[in-house]
Amino acid sequence: MDINLEKAAGDVIKEIAEKIKNLNKLNIIVAGKTGVGKSTLINTVFRGEMTTTGIGKPVTTHIQEYTKKDIPLKIYDTRGFELKQEVQDQVKKEIWDTINAGLASKNINEAIHCIWYCINTASQRVDPEEINWIRELSEENKIAKVPIIIVLTQSFSKKNAEQMKNVLLEENLNIAQIVPVLAVDYEISDDYTAPAYGLDNLIQVMGEALPDELMDTLSYLQIVNLEEKKKHARKAVVAATIAAAGEGAAPIPFSDSFLLIPTQLGMIVSITVIFGFDVNKSILIALLSSTIGSGGATLLGKTVVTNLVKMIPGIGTVAGGAISASTASVITAALGEAYIQILSLVFKGEMSLEELSSKKGKEMMSSFFIDELKKGKGK
Ligand SMILES: Nc1nc2c(ncn2[C@@H]2O[C@H](COP(=O)(O)OP(=O)(O)OP(=O)(O)O)[C@@H](O)[C@H]2O)c(=O)[nH]1
Ligand SMILES: [Mg+2]
Known part of the structure; x- marks a missing residue:
């Protein structure tokens, strides 16, 4: 019995396409104040530059979803997140509505698998309102248990990131992990550029937090680890x-x-x-x-x-x-x-x-x- 090389290679190509098509979809909510670096983060961690080349459409007042053909990823990007109590409450409710709609579907492809809450390390301090907001979100999350990862963005100063991480740890929030990252090299002065780091760590944390059914998807999508x-x-x-x-x-x-x-x-x-x-x-x-x-x-x-x-x-x-x-x-x-x-x-x-x-x-x-x-x- 001979196996034809050409045919075997052709079959493999077909099976690869089929397998990619059948990957479970990964759905992530990315929240955080304007300008903290949410889009930059998404575009560097995953293939496809979702938020610049994908299709964005409004889901709720403050949530916009991004998808792209043939990419098993959906990003729910929060917009206009300010620290006015009223807006904060609204965004939180919209996030809950989105999570609950996913749960009600009883379909892994529709469920929300993870929340990235982004805080800009360069802002030096975390607002108490922001900590409160995360606390309330994580309290409501006790049943749904969607992993919440706090991403400390633009952490070109590792020292500041470490300090901020410690401050947050002391708050005993019910979250999966706090991960400092610098998504893109950061030019600090003419003769010094801080190199990007931490994205591999974010993927490792995701790998630990997500169910097995999403591991192939995560590996396929991520381009940093x-x-x-x-x-x-x-x-x-x-x-x-x-x-x-x-x-x-x-x-x-x-x-x-x-x-x-x-x-x-x-x-x-x-x-x-x-x-x-x-x-x-x-x-x-x-x-x-x-x-x-x-x-x-x-x-x-x-x-x-x-x-x-x-x-x-x-x-x-x-x-x-x-x-x-x-x-x-x-x-x-x-x-x-x-x-x-x-x-x-x-x-x-x-x-x-x-x-x-x-x-x-x-x-x-x-x-x-x-x-x-x-x-x-x-x-
Ligand atoms: N060098 C560098 N610049 C960054 C990084 N993250 C964000 N920035 C810059 O910060 C600015 C804001 O980043 P965005 O990714 O657009 O922030 P965002 O959270 O998506 O902002 P909104 O969509 O307005 O809410 C941009 O000019 C980015 O280039 C980073 O890791 N390194
Ligand atoms: Mg953005």
Whole structure:
């Protein structure tokens, strides 16, 4: 049984699109006074520059929702939030109405998953009214339990941010976390620019606060935290490795080894979605041919595995026309890990997406794969 490389790559492309289309939608309310940096924050954390290129439409007097085609994210942006008691109460009520409408829908795609309350660190102090407002919001939240994250924006002074965080901590508010960030580099003087930081931390906190059903979505959407993507992608590798090994340790006949391929391709789909890159067919062909493909058109055929086993003694056995469970899992794990490593280089800007299908890209994938096989042997 031969698996055609072209066809496999084409199937993966289709499955990636399908998986992205079916991701659960993430809905976030972003609140805070005018000019604190809400839009800047949203546009730097998530793909799509939602608040500048997305479609905004009013939901209530003070809440505007932003969506964008093909992006599983909805941002509820509060507008005109001033510290006049009357307006404050109104905004709070509008937030509650929005949360309750989401709860009533009993649909994860309509629920509000998180609230970011933004305070500008550069303002030096938190108004007591603002603390009150957050307290009241978090009190009402006791049943709905929507995670509230206080984001200290424009925290170019880490010292001020730390002070502000401590002041807020002393208030014992019922919130998930307080996270200082600087979304974009901040020019302090001609010769000093404070570098952006903290966004990866915000994503880590989100990862802890959101339900599992939203982890793929969060990974796909966020463009600031590589470790979160890697961690999540490794879960897909572990799942595929277990599936590849099968329930028992029974050898997998070569005539059946094509059964492994869907598992491995499914893993490639998951990792691609988590990284969120626009991977095309030639990249996938490059990846597969430089790892589990032979020079020809077959994937994980007998010759491929026999050669790998010969080249790297200790990764398992090929006996009696069968591949052992341990060999299957070592190869699967190595493929997943090699793909994660190469995509990490793209994330860090050390390699372009186009380069992946070049000779250099293929050589790198191949060498990552071999290194991983060596590490995995005898496990
Ligand atoms: N350098 C730098 N500038 C920032 C940062 N965050 C916000 N700003 C600047 O602060 C100003 C206000 O930011 P916005 O993101 O528009 O603030 P907003 O909260 O969306 O404001 P409204 O939509 O009016 O409520 C803009 O000029 C931003 O460029 C940051 O992290 N770094
Ligand atoms: Mg804005």
